[in-house]
Amino acid sequence: MVTTKTYDTNRREGCQLTTTPVLIDTDPGIDDALAMLLALSSPEVSVEAITTVAGNVTVELGTANVFRILDVVRPARPPRVARGAAAPLERPLVTAAHVHGQDGLGNLDRLQEPDGRPRYPDPAVKVEMLDGPDLILDTAERYPGELVVVALGPLTNLALALKRGAARLRLARRIVVMGGAVSVPGNVTPAAEFNFYVDPEAAAAVFNAGLPIELIPLDVTRQVLLTRAALAEAVGRAPGRRARFVEDFSRFGFDFADSHGEGGIALHDPLAVAAAVDPGLVQLEPFHVDVECAGTHTRGMTVADRRDIAPDRKKAPNCRAALRVDVERSLRLFLERVCRTSA
Ligand code: BDR
Ligand code: CA
Numbered sequence: 001m002v003t004t005k006t007y008d009t010n011r012r013e014g015c016q017l018t019t020t021p022v023l024i025d026t027d028p029g030i031d032d033a034l035a036m037l038l039a040l041s042s043p044e045v046s047v048e049a050i051t052t053v054a055g056n057v058t059v060e061l062g063t064a065n066v067f068r069i070l071d072v073v074r075p076a077r078p079p080r081v082a083r084g085a086a087a088p089l090e091r092p093l094v095t096a097a098h099v100h101g102q103d104g105l106g107n108l109d110r111l112q113e114p115d116g117r118p119r120y121p122d123p124a125v126k127v128e129m130l131d132g133p134d135l136i137l138d139t140a141e142r143y144p145g146e147l148v149v150v151a152l153g154p155l156t157n158l159a160l161a162l163k164r165g166a167a168r169l170r171l172a173r174r175i176v177v178m179g180g181a182v183s184v185p186g187n188v189t190p191a192a193e194f195n196f197y198v199d200p201e202a203a204a205a206v207f208n209a210g211l212p213i214e215l216i217p218l219d220v221t222r223q224v225l226l227t228r229a230a231l232a233e234a235v236g237r238a239p240g241r242r243a244r245f246v247e248d249f250s251r252f253g254f255d256f257a258d259s260h261g262e263g264g265i266a267l268h269d270p271l272a273v274a275a276a277v278d279p280g281l282v283q284l285e286p287f288h289v290d291v292e293c294a295g296t297h298t299r300g301m302t303v304a305d306r307r308d309i310a311p312d313r314k315k316a317p318n319c320r321a322a323l324r325v326d327v328e329r330s331l332r333l334f335l336e337r338v339c340r341t342s343a
Contacts, residue, residue, distance in 0.1 A: 019046040021143040022276060023136060025084070026269070027055030027153030028065040030100050030253040034226075034338060035152055035269035036066070037246065040073045041337040042277045045148070047075070049139045051132035053084040055153035055198055056096045057104035060086075062153075065104050067123035072245045080139075084132020085156035088199035096194060099256055106252030119248070133160035140171040150276045151177045152269040154195050159202035162209050170211065178272035179203065180217040180289070180302035182321055189297070193218050196291050197300030203291040213319035214284055216272040217302065220325035224271050225264035228254050230335060238339040246339055267334060274330050275322065281333070283324040286317035 022045040026032045039047050052063045063083045070078060087093045101107040111119040128135055136157060140147050149172050151158055161169050179195035180203075186192040196203045207213065231250060235243040253265040267274075275282045292301040304321065305314050 019044055020148055021046055021048045021139070021146055022148045022150060023047075023049040023051065023139045024273075025051045025053060025132070025136065025149065025151045025153060025157050026066070027053050027057065027059075027062045027104075028069070029056035029062070029104055029153070029269070030106055030249055031265065031267060031269040032056070032152050033065065033069055033105060033249055034246070034265075034267065034334075035150075035273040036069050037073065037242075037338050038270050038334055039150070039273045039277070040075050041340045042273075044277050046077070047079045048143070048147075049080045049082070049135055051082050051084045051135050051157050053132060053153045053157045054086050054088070054093050054095075055195065056100045058086070058093070058095070059083055061104050063127065064123060064125055067125050068105065068108070068120060071123050072242055080128050080135060081126070082128040082130050082132045082135035085160060088154060088156055089159060089201045091199070091201075094198050099253075101252045105249040108249050111248060120245075132157040133164055136161040137165045137168045141168050144171040145173055147172045148276050149175045150272055151175065151179070152272060154199035155179070155202040155206045156199045159199070159205040162205060166209060169209075173212065174214055174276070175211050176214045176216060176272050176276045177206070178216045178221065178269050180215055180291070180321075182215075182217045182219050182287070182289075182302055182304045182323060183306065184217075184219050184222065186301070187218060189299070191292070191295070191298040192300035193302065196302060200291050200293045200300040203300070204293055207289050207291060207318055210318070214275065215289065215319050215321040216275055216282065217321060218268070220282060220322045221268040221271045222266050223325055223327050224267040224330050224334075225262070226250075226267055226331070226334070227264040230264075230331070234335045234339050240339075243339040267330070270334050270338075271325065271330055274333050278333065281326050281330050282322035284320035284322055287319060287321050288315040288317050289319050289321065
């Protein structure tokens with residue numbers, strides 16, 4: 001069911017909001033970019049802020065990518081953007097350039113027009129004075145009880161926000177997290193999913209903070225595959241600058257998927273946005289989740305208590321996790337909107 005809220009106060013630059021305010025925390029990343037495009041074209045939500053975090057690429061590259069995407073979409077009300085954590089809380093950064101390209105967007109920065117000009121010149125990067133964790137707290141305070149945070153990368157910014165102001169972070173209505181693998185293997189190691197693997201300490205802190213977490217793990221995101229044919233059809237229906245951009249940065253993702261025998265690009269991050277926009281797309285079940293920080297072979301593993309025992313013999317649930325997804329409807333929502341102009 002889609003939640004729509006009309007605001008009677010002008011909380012940002014004199015604008016009246018008629019949609020759910022959303023903050024996206026991201027490490028773009030091909031699927032992050034697809035997720036941002038979906039959010040920016042969904043009339044049910046208003047993307048108020050974007051915070052970047054080191055993950056798929058360095059935070060500098062990820063921040064530049066946010067502006068590359070905004071340059072193409074040109075939303076009527078540009079979101080506030082803040083640069084976030086440059087490294088995990090306690091460990092060196094592990095990136096995923098082999099999945100997303102050296103620049104995070106399929107090496108888009110190397111593409112040229114026939115006359116030799118770069119097809120995507122370096123964007124102007126205009127970030128807030130606040131850093132990522134502070135912008136998260138500021139936005140939660142600005143929309144108390146309303147803000148939906150969608151976390152698409154390692155949870156470093158959220159963990160830092162928690163340290164700086166747990167009560168303010170708890171003002172968020174929902175925190176939708178793409179990460180973890182509840183009952184399926186990981187995608188970095190047999191045990192761990194990438195976002196939790198990169199900063200397990202941050203993920204563990206966030207899950208133990210009494211936040212309204214909705215987890216969108218690999219269990220469901222791996223089921224929602226974007227094929228070349230489906231994207232080509234969506235591009236054909238809405239040709240133009242934005243469609244060409246999507247094709248250009250997705251090519252690397254399709255090549256990676258082909259070389260790994262996968263049927264398409266797994267829409268990990270777009271499914272988290274889709275669930276934020278339309279919660280009915282996934283079925284959430286309560287779980288207690290811990291994240292392994294000490295294991296030799298299990299760093300970043302999602303330890304969800306799935307034991308079929310009396311609830312009073314287990315720790316109380318600290319999140320709701322999606323283990324079922326309406327694949328067809330999720331794909332339809334994505335394909336209808338990804339190449340469309342902004343909402
Ligand atoms: C997650 O890892 C990243 O590479 C993707 O952007 C997504 O957030 C999937 O495991
Ligand atoms: Ca991501």
